[in-house]
Amino acid sequence: MKDIYKNPMLYYILAPCLVALWPLLVWAVYLPAAESDLKDGMEGYEKVQVTIDAILELDPDRLENDDPNKTADKFDYATAVSDIARRCNIPAANYTVSSKPIRPSSRGKKSQSATVTLNDVNIARFANFLSTIQLRWANLECESVSLTQKKGLVDVWKVDMNFKYYY
Numbered sequence: 001m002k003d004i005y006k007n008p009m010l011y012y013i014l015a016p017c018l019v020a021l022w023p024l025l026v027w028a029v030y031l032p033a034a035e036s037d038l039k040d041g042m043e044g045y046e047k048v049q050v051t052i053d054a055i056l057e058l059d060p061d062r063l064e065n066d067d068p069n070k071t072a073d074k075f076d077y078a079t080a081v082s083d084i085a086r087r088c089n090i091p092a093a094n095y096t097v098s099s100k101p102i103r104p105s106s107r108g109k110k111s112q113s114a115t116v117t118l119n120d121v122n123i124a125r126f127a128n129f130l131s132t133i134q135l136r137w138a139n140l141e142c143e144s145v146s147l148t149q150k151k152g153l154v155d156v157w158k159v160d161m162n163f164k165y166y167y
Helices: 002-006 008-058 060-065 077-087 123-136
Strands: 095-099 110-121 140-149 157-166
Touching: 077 095, 077 110, 077 123, 110 123, 123 140, 123 157
Parallel strands: none
Antiparallel strands: 095 110, 110 157, 140 157
């Protein structure tokens, strides 16, 4: 049996047989698998496209920062809070914003503090507001949150938040 490996005739026959089997293997196994993966990928893309459209409907400004030469929006507490409050269905009468001037911080960067008060909101709207504003502005930190429940009402809260934005 050891001598069969030393026989060159084996390699003269085995190598062409393997080379002949390769196209058959591609045609019978790999091509159908690739077509199936392509079909699954196209179906997945169609499902994801619905989600992409929903995100762009909620936040159409995401496409505007494509240009690398374009600078990002200048941060302003009043516009940021009003924009996010509008998206979270919080009426303008139910929030107040009080910002302080920009100051140099201990980290060597400039920072600006503000207090945002949401009146008569439920927990879901507050959580949506907080997560959305921090997702939109990466340099914005919520330093503290104070929740006060309105007496006699089940899910109505007054929320005081202290923010700090680093430039």
